[in-house]
Amino acid sequence: MFGGIDIGSRTVKIVVMENGEVRDFQVRNSGYDPYAQASELASELIKAYKPKRLVATGYGRHAFEVDFAHSVITEIKAHSLGARYLCPNCRTVIDVGGQDSKGISLNEKGRVINFRMNDRCAAGTGRFLEIMAKTLGFSIEEFGKEALSAEESVKINSMCTVFAESEVISLISRRVPLLSIALGVHKAIADRISSLIGRLNLSPDVVFTGGVANNICVHRLLERKLKQKILVPRHPEIVGAMGAAIEAGTA
Amino acid sequence: MEDYHGMWAELGLDLERHDEFLEGLGPAYQEIYLNQEFRPKGMEYFDFTTSEIHGLRIKELLELKKKGHKIVGTFCVYVPEEIVMAARGVWVGVCGGSQFSIPDAERILPSNLCPLIKSAFGFMEAKTSPYYQVPDFFVGEATCDGKKKVWEIFGNYVPFYTMEIPNSKSYMGKRLWLDEVIKFKEKMERESGVSITPEELEEKIQLINRKRRTLARFFDLRKADPPPISGKDALLVSQIAYYDDPERFTTKVNVLCDELEEKVQKGMGVVKKGTPRIMISGCPFALPFWKLHHTVESSKAVVVCEESCVGTRYFTNPVDEGCPTLEDKFKAIADRYLKINCSCFTPNEERIEEIARYVRDFKVDGVILFTLQFCLTYSIECIKVQKALKRFNVPVLEIETDYGEQDVGQLQTRIEAFIEQIS
Numbered sequence: 001m002f003g004g005i006d007i008g009s010r011t012v013k014i015v016v017m018e019n020g021e022v023r024d025f026q027v028r029n030s031g032y033d034p035y036a037q038a039s040e041l042a043s044e045l046i047k048a049y050k051p052k053r054l055v056a057t058g059y060g061r062h063a064f065e066v067d068f069a070h071s072v073i074t075e076i077k078a079h080s081l082g083a084r085y086l087c088p089n090c091r092t093v094i095d096v097g098g099q100d101s102k103g104i105s106l107n108e109k110g111r112v113i114n115f116r117m118n119d120r121c122a123a124g125t126g127r128f129l130e131i132m133a134k135t136l137g138f139s140i141e142e143f144g145k146e147a148l149s150a151e152e153s154v155k156i157n158s159m160c161t162v163f164a165e166s167e168v169i170s171l172i173s174r175r176v177p178l179l180s181i182a183l184g185v186h187k188a189i190a191d192r193i194s195s196l197i198g199r200l201n202l203s204p205d206v207v208f209t210g211g212v213a214n215n216i217c218v219h220r221l222l223e224r225k226l227k228q229k230i231l232v233p234r235h236p237e238i239v240g241a242m243g244a245a246i247e248a249g250t251a
Numbered sequence: 252m253e254d255y256h257g258m259w260a261e262l263g264l265d266l267e268r269h270d271e272f273l274e275g276l277g278p279a280y281q282e283i284y285l286n287q288e289f290r291p292k293g294m295e296y297f298d299f300t301t302s303e304i305h306g307l308r309i310k311e312l313l314e315l316k317k318k319g320h321k322i323v324g325t326f327c328v329y330v331p332e333e334i335v336m337a338a339r340g341v342w343v344g345v346c347g348g349s350q351f352s353i354p355d356a357e358r359i360l361p362s363n364l365c366p367l368i369k370s371a372f373g374f375m376e377a378k379t380s381p382y383y384q385v386p387d388f389f390v391g392e393a394t395c396d397g398k399k400k401v402w403e404i405f406g407n408y409v410p411f412y413t414m415e416i417p418n419s420k421s422y423m424g425k426r427l428w429l430d431e432v433i434k435f436k437e438k439m440e441r442e443s444g445v446s447i448t449p450e451e452l453e454e455k456i457q458l459i460n461r462k463r464r465t466l467a468r469f470f471d472l473r474k475a476d477p478p479p480i481s482g483k484d485a486l487l488v489s490q491i492a493y494y495d496d497p498e499r500f501t502t503k504v505n506v507l508c509d510e511l512e513e514k515v516q517k518g519m520g521v522v523k524k525g526t527p528r529i530m531i532s533g534c535p536f537a538l539p540f541w542k543l544h545h546t547v548e549s550s551k552a553v554v555v556c557e558e559s560c561v562g563t564r565y566f567t568n569p570v571d572e573g574c575p576t577l578e579d580k581f582k583a584i585a586d587r588y589l590k591i592n593c594s595c596f597t598p599n600e601e602r603i604e605e606i607a608r609y610v611r612d613f614k615v616d617g618v619i620l621f622t623l624q625f626c627l628t629y630s631i632e633c634i635k636v637q638k639a640l641k642r643f644n645v646p647v648l649e650i651e652t653d654y655g656e657q658d659v660g661q662l663q664t665r666i667e668a669f670i671e672q673i674s
Contacts, residue, residue, distance in 0.1 A: 059660060076668035100661065112672045117665050119651060119658055 003051035004244025005069070006078065007038045007060030010098030010126060011211065013241040014041045016049045017249060020085075023049065025238050030098075034060050042068045053248040057240055059099075073247050075240055076104055076115050082243030083207040084110040086233045091203035094222070094230070095240070096193060096212035098126045103197025116197050123159040124192030126212045131161055132185040135168050136178050144215035146182060153183035159192055183217070190221035206230045209239035255306045258313070262384040269379050272351050273305065276539060283545045287481055289521045291514070293507030294480075297487050300495060304538070308494060309381045315341055316385065321443045324386035326371065327394060328560045328591055329416055331432060331584050332497070333455040333570065337447045338439035344493025345382045345389070347371035348537030350654040352379055360401065365625045366653040367537055368401050375408060383409065388442065390435070392416050394595040395628055412438055419597055420589055429585040436581065449577045456570045456580065462497045465504045466566035472511045473555045474613050476528070477520025479511040482554020483544045489561045490538040522553045527673050528614055532558035532606055532636070533621035533629045540654055542662075543621060550667045551674075556613040558606055559621075564591050567605075594628035602632070603639045610645050617646045617673040619666075624653040646673050 001023070006013040012034055015025040024045075028037050038060060045051065046068075056069035057078035065072045073081075079095040084106065093104040099122050105114040122128055133143040154176055158164040164185070171181050189212075206228050212218055213236035223230045233239060259266055284298065300308070316322050321340040323330075335342040347370025356373035375383035388410035391402035402413050414431050417424030440446055469488065472479055488507070492500060514520070529552050531543060536559060544554050557563065568590045571583040592602035610618065618640055622630040630651065637647050648669040652658055 059664075074664050074668040074671060076664070077671045100664070112668070114646075115665075115668060115672070117661065117668075119661050119665075 001049045001051045002245050002248035003042075003045055003049070003054040004078070004241040004246070004248055005038060005042055005054065005056050005058075005064070006075070006238070006241035006244060007034050007056065007058040007064055008098050008240075009034075009059055009100075010130075011237065012037045012041055012058075012060075013238045014038075014045055015238055015241040015245045016045060016051060017242070017245040022242065025235070025241065027237060035063055038064055039068065051248070053251065055244040055248040055251070057244045070248065071251060073244060075100070076102060076112060076117070078240040078243035078247070079209050080104050080106055080110065080112050080243065081246045082239035082241075083209055083233075085242065085246055086239065087205050087207050087231055089205045090207045090231075092200070092206040094193065094197060094206065094208045094213075095210040096125060096208075096218070097210040097240075101125050101193050101196055101210075101212075103193075103200050103202075105200045105203070114200055116200060118196060121159075122161050123164075124189050124196065126210070128161045128164070128189060129185070129212060129215065129218075131165055132168060132182075135165055136172070136182055136185070138182065143182065144186065144217035144219075146179060147186045147217040148183075148220060150177075150179035150183035152180050153187055154180050156181075156184045156188040159188065164188065186215075186217040186221055190218055190225050193218075193222060194225045202226055202228060204228065208232045209236045211237040213237075253306060255310070258310060259305075259381060262309075262381050263378055264381060264384065265378045268377065269305075272349070272379055275351065279539070279541075283483065283541050284487070287483065287521070289519075290484065291480055291507060291510050293503070293510045294484050294487075296503045296506075297484070297491055300491050301487065301538075304494060305381055309385060311496070312341060312343065312385050316387070319443075321388070321439070322386040323439075324382065324389040326390070326398065327392045328565055329392045329394070329588050329593075330390045330414065331435065331588055333452065333459045333584060334432070334436050334439055334447070336455040336458070336497075337452040338436075338443045338445050340439060340443055343382065343386065345371060345386070346493075346535060346537035347374055348540035348654065349374075350656070352377060353654065355379070360404070363625050364397050364401070365395075365534075365623045367535060367623055368397050370537070370654060372401060372405065375405065388412060390414060394593060395626070397625070416595065418595070425585070425589060428589050429582060432581055432585040432588070447577070449580065452577065452580050453572070456584070457572055458497055460569040460572065462492070462501045463566040463569050465501045465508070466492065468508050469504055469511075470556065470563065470566075472508060472515060475515040475520065476614060477518075477522050477524045477526060478528075478553055478555055479514040479520055481521045481548055482529070482531075482557075483541060483548055485554070486536055486541065486544050486557060486561070489557065489565065490536065492565060493538075493561070527552040527616045527670050528555045529553065529617055529619055529670075530556040530558060530606075530609055530613060530615040531562075531619045531621050532609075533633075534623040534626050535560040537561065542654070542656075542659070543619070543650065543652065546659065546662050546666050547619070547670075550663070550670050552617075552666075552670045555615065556609050558602075558609055560593075563605070563609065564593070567591075594632040599632065603636055606636060607639065607643060610640070610643060615645065617648065617669060619669070620647055620649045622649070622651045624651055
């Protein structure tokens with residue numbers, strides 16, 4: 001039995017694997033004390049499954065290593081391992097999480113050969129979507145589906161989360177239909193992600209991971225933009241934690 | 252340590268804020284430098300010099316000034332040191348490397364400007380560093396747009412002289428530059444009231460060449476696997492080169508090199524043999540910018556070379572020695588400085604050749620192309636460099652950052668992932 005934990009900016013994910021199968025997983029909000037959330041989840045898991053090794057990834061990985069984890073790997077390696085496990089022909093990973101977006105190129109053997117990641121700014125990430133959904137009055141779960149049903153969209157020019165929020169508010173006050181704004185927001189995020197990863201060779205199969213991959217509208221817009229079929233696993237948000245568990249099993 | 256508050260007060264520093272700046276540096280230095288393992292003993296001198304950089308060194312500069320030597324504050328590797336010295340002047344590099352002074356600069360300058368310029372301007376404007384109070388005058392150079400326009404503003408506060416740098420190394424560019432070198436010599440002679448003699452100039456050419464050869468010897472030792480010195484310590488030596496007395500500096504670097512040579516012979520290093528070797532290539536690392544090196548070396552890798560103004564660009568190519576006439580000597584100086592491959596030139600293919608050579612010589616496993624935020628020329632040149640390095644199959648990571656701490660989380664993830672990739 002091997003465990004992987006992904007301590008992200010918005011959620012903590014934990015996965016237990018045995019003989020190459022996922023035995024259990026949990027997702028919890030990071031809240032204001034992600035370390036406490038992660039410790040609690042890890043303690044429960046250790047008690048229930050007694051994993052031989054536990055590997056940590058995500059933002060909180062180093063703080064966590066001290067008390068619980070046997071080793072740490074970066075989100076980039078973790079998502080690559082996870083995506084490759086779910087889709088053995090995967091050559092490109094697009095991971096969009098709470099505050100980071102990444103594009104990763106893999107060689108035939110699944111090794112990372114290049115990657116791109118946003119620096120410092122939360123534009124084009126899950127946090128951006130959350131704030132926009134809230135401003136427009138959608139639940140995060142329904143945001144993508146609703147936006148996809150829009151007949152037209154408006155252009156959102158600002159890429160900065162704070163400025164984009166003001167832009168959205170001024171569109172609302174001009175009585176632009178909410179659905180059109182919602183689709184515009186999704187287009188902005190898809191543009192941002194595709195320009196970030198544009199310099200990579202986007203060889204198939206392309207796998208989309210991270211919480212934002214649950215958003216059907218971002219998924220479809222990226223496919224259109226990149227002219228590629230993009231695969232989304234059933235629980236894209238736990239792919240990083242799965243990768244950490246796989247690392248725990250092989251290290 | 253001596254109390255220098257009297258000296259700083261006399262220089263007109265904002266004492267309270269200057270104290271605040273120095274207090275921040277101590278713990279950072281402890282964490283980044285003093286906590287390192289297997290440090291060479293020869294680094295003690297550089298630790299001492301760093302701790303006295305606003306103290307003892309300033310005192311020395313003031314004493315030299317009292318004796319009539321002109322103190323010349325410079326911002327760039329193009330300002331010829333040997334000319335300053337031949338006119339009995341003291342050359343001191345004063346670029347800014349701290350976030351501390353940037354809010355002061357942004358009250359006046361646009362915020363979308365490179366942090367190196369903003370930091371220097373902020374220290375000068377808010378009087379939080381003695382390096383902007385001591386010099387008799389400053390020399391800037393018209394390299395990038397940011398610098399050449401900010402020098403105009405600098406001139407409103409302190410005596411300022413600007414050297415023009417050509418846009419290309421063409422025939423006309425070379426003529427323009429030689430002209431600028433001669434004009435600068437005349438400027439130095441006017442300021443100091445000294446006529447530069449061939450003997451004096453030859454002596455200083457040889458002195459600065461000795462400094463360059465010593466730094467080259469120092470960098471050569473980093474080619475060993477494992478390297479006998481950390482990238483952080485090597486960076487500090489390159490940074491101190493801009494501040495210290497050249498004669499003393501050269502002696503101390505040679506002492507350090509003797510120690511390192513012995514370590515290399517015994518196969519001793521600061522990391523295990525086979526540790527991933529990183530070259531950082533691009534913008535300068537003004538003191539106290541250590542963030543990038545610290546992040547790399549906290550991620551199970553070691554920095555073995557800096558292709559940077561604070562690095563190889565400072566010491567490659569000595570000036571031809573023994574040229575017969577004064578005129579020939581100035582020509583030799585102009586030739587040497589124009590061989591520095593800064594991204595402000597177009598085209599700049601020589602830089603790419605240089606990088607490829609270092610990748611081979613220093614047995615580099617991965618290159619970090621480092622750009623200070625808003626440094627357009629280095630940032631755009633990354634595209635060409637990256638393409639060239641791809642031909643050599645060298646993994647590349649592009650990093651754009653500034654002096655702030657807000658991106659250390661992301662920086663750490665990207666650098667760690669890069670090291671996972673090349674390990």
